Amino acid sequence: MAKNKLNTQAEELISIQVVNSIDYSFPTGPIMGKWFQGLKEKKFYATKCPSCGRTMTPPRGCCALCVVRSEEFVEVGPKGTVENYDIAYYASPDPLTGKVRSTPYAAVFVRMDGSDCDIFTHGIKDEDIPKLKRGVRVRPVWNEVRTGCIEDMLYFEIDA
Amino acid sequence: MKRVAICAVAQHEIKGNIWYKRFQDMLLDILEDLQGETGFTFGGENGVKNVLTCSDDFFDARTISDNAVNDVVGAANYRGEQKMAQEGLNGIGYAMADILSGHDDVIYFAGHCKESLSASRNQIANMAYDPFYCRCLGMDYLNAAGLQARAYMEKTKITPEQLAQVVVRARQWASRNTYANEKTQLNLGDVMYSSVLCDPIRSLHAYPVSDGAVAMLLASEERAYEFTDNPIWITGFGNCMDDYFMGRRDLAASSALKKAAEQAYKMAGIKQPRKSVNLMEVMDCYAYQQPMWLEGLGLCDEGKGGDFINEYGPAKYNVNLSGGMLAGRPLMIGGLYGVAEAVLQLKGQANEHQAADVNCAVIQSTTGGAGQFQTVVVLER
Numbered sequence: 001m002a003k004n005k006l007n008t009q010a011e012e013l014i015s016i017q018v019v020n021s022i023d024y025s026f027p028t029g030p031i032m033g034k035w036f037q038g039l040k041e042k043k044f045y046a047t048k049c050p051s052c053g054r055t056m057t058p059p060r061g062c063c064a065l066c067v068v069r070s071e072e073f074v075e076v077g078p079k080g081t082v083e084n085y086d087i088a089y090y091a092s093p094d095p096l097t098g099k100v101r102s103t104p105y106a107a108v109f110v111r112m113d114g115s116d117c118d119i120f121t122h123g124i125k126d127e128d129i130p131k132l133k134r135g136v137r138v139r140p141v142w143n144e145v146r147t148g149c150i151e152d153m154l155y156f157e158i159d160a
Numbered sequence: 161m162k163r164v165a166i167c168a169v170a171q172h173e174i175k176g177n178i179w180y181k182r183f184q185d186m187l188l189d190i191l192e193d194l195q196g197e198t199g200f201t202f203g204g205e206n207g208v209k210n211v212l213t214c215s216d217d218f219f220d221a222r223t224i225s226d227n228a229v230n231d232v233v234g235a236a237n238y239r240g241e242q243k244m245a246q247e248g249l250n251g252i253g254y255a256m257a258d259i260l261s262g263h264d265d266v267i268y269f270a271g272h273c274k275e276s277l278s279a280s281r282n283q284i285a286n287m288a289y290d291p292f293y294c295r296c297l298g299m300d301y302l303n304a305a306g307l308q309a310r311a312y313m314e315k316t317k318i319t320p321e322q323l324a325q326v327v328v329r330a331r332q333w334a335s336r337n338t339y340a341n342e343k344t345q346l347n348l349g350d351v352m353y354s355s356v357l358c359d360p361i362r363s364l365h366a367y368p369v370s371d372g373a374v375a376m377l378l379a380s381e382e383r384a385y386e387f388t389d390n391p392i393w394i395t396g397f398g399n400c401m402d403d404y405f406m407g408r409r410d411l412a413a414s415s416a417l418k419k420a421a422e423q424a425y426k427m428a429g430i431k432q433p434r435k436s437v438n439l440m441e442v443m444d445c446y447a448y449q450q451p452m453w454l455e456g457l458g459l460c461d462e463g464k465g466g467d468f469i470n471e472y473g474p475a476k477y478n479v480n481l482s483g484g485m486l487a488g489r490p491l492m493i494g495g496l497y498g499v500a501e502a503v504l505q506l507k508g509q510a511n512e513h514q515a516a517d518v519n520c521a522v523i524q525s526t527t528g529g530a531g532q533f534q535t536v537v538v539l540e541r
């Protein structure tokens with residue numbers, strides 16, 4: 001490795017702490033807007049590709065496989081089947097709040113009833129983490145107050 | 161030498177805040193427009209196999225910003241994709257290299273930028289500067305331009321009236337362009353006495369906040385006629401970088417632009433641009449930049465930008481008949497909108513702002529503070 005002269009002058013190696021902050025607003029557009037409106041009403045909307053017929057949850061306005069506009073909505077769920085999952089044991093800050101999540105927490109891949117190969121990802125209730133396995137049936141747990149945002153649904157729980 | 165064509169272009173209308181669409185929605189709209197015009201597809205033997213995109217991580221608020229748009233540019237289903245986070249005009253050079261190398265024969269190229277996503281585009285531009293020094297001082301593209309405007313105005317003695325004429329004319333042309341953003345008509349006094357933004361730049365000297373998206377189909381000479389009867393040929397390309405540290409630069413000289421133009425003209429075989437070029441699209445984010453970039457491009461003598469305006473130079477060379485940046489175009493793809501405009505002009509499809517007898521068009525664009533990086537493209541029919 002090349003020797004950097006500065007490496008020998010440790011007192012000059014200062015690092016500064018910077019928080020870069022930019023204020024944004026993100027429009028949902030009509031497709032994601034319909035999805036959020038659905039969550040408010042405890043409904044899951046998917047779009048259906050007019051060409052290959054596959055469903056997309058959450059809805060996308062364009063089928064990536066066929067490269068065609070897909071604006072037909074179908075309702076899927078609310079129950080589904082766990083196809084895959086992972087369990088996180090390390091504590092990392094939630095990028096949205098800056099708070100450290102409690103561990104373990106899990107992400108589940110759920111194939112919603114009425115959709116075909118399409119997978120919807122969300123969390124699972126902490127108490128159900130030990131019972132997670134592929135093929136287990138799950139149902140959504142809704143927030144009492146729903147405003148049309150992703151927090152309208154809290155997580156899935158095992159549908160016993 | 162083999163030639164590369166721009167077969168067709170599609171422009172999303174530019175607005176100050178396209179709040180009703182995601183940028184993905186905008187990209188899908190122009191993809192459909194372009195497919196409708198040319199009939200190109202992504203599948204099969206003759207479909208597009210490689211896609212080029214232009215976007216910026218900070219404007220889109222996500223890293224690897226191209227990943228979020230792969231479906232609406234046709235790249236998701238196992239096709240090649242290359243993103244550039246540099247001013248879109250450079251993509252013309254990348255696509256040309258891709259085709260001339262024989263790697264591809266058709267390229268779909270799409271760029272987008274929504275300045276309205278951020279509360280202030282100056283917050284984004286501030287991130288272009290180093291975190292130790294210039295970022296903390298509050299540097300952004302606006303006050304970099306303020307420093308350059310003062311240097312240029314002192315050097316050339318260009319007058320407030322002349323700068324106001326540039327803006328008034330831009331709005332006049334914008335009113336004829338379907339895609340242009342700001343079409344409100346102004347008089348000289350409106351511009352000269354508009355509020356001071358960053359002295360000597362006044363609010364109407366600056367381009368309005370803009371959202372937009374542009375797409376185009378490029379092809380080898382062998383395949384171009386599958387998609388259009390009148391391909392437009394890329395005959396010149398050049399770009400050049402100047403120092404990141406503005407204190408070292410001669411801000412009033414646009415040395416990088418001169419070098420970029422020299423390369424592009426040489427490639428196109430243009431010895432006297434004033435005789436050969438009959439349409440210009442320059443990226444005039446601020447009023448002083450229009451005459452300044454025209455000096456750099458060799459359309460007028462150095463330091464004579466003011467006289468050029470008095471002598472109707474902008475009209476003579478059909479400068480920014482689209483309205484240009486001053487009528488509102490987003491950063492990152494201002495140059496691509498310039499290409500789209502030039503292609504329409506060369507094809508004779510510019511409708512209400514069509515110029516007569518356009519054979520050779522030059523497009524210039526820039527990124528970085530005060531025109532740090534410069535790109536020039538020559539298109540001919």
Ligand SMILES: [Zn+2]
Nearest residue numbers: 049052063066
């Ligand atoms: Zn499909």
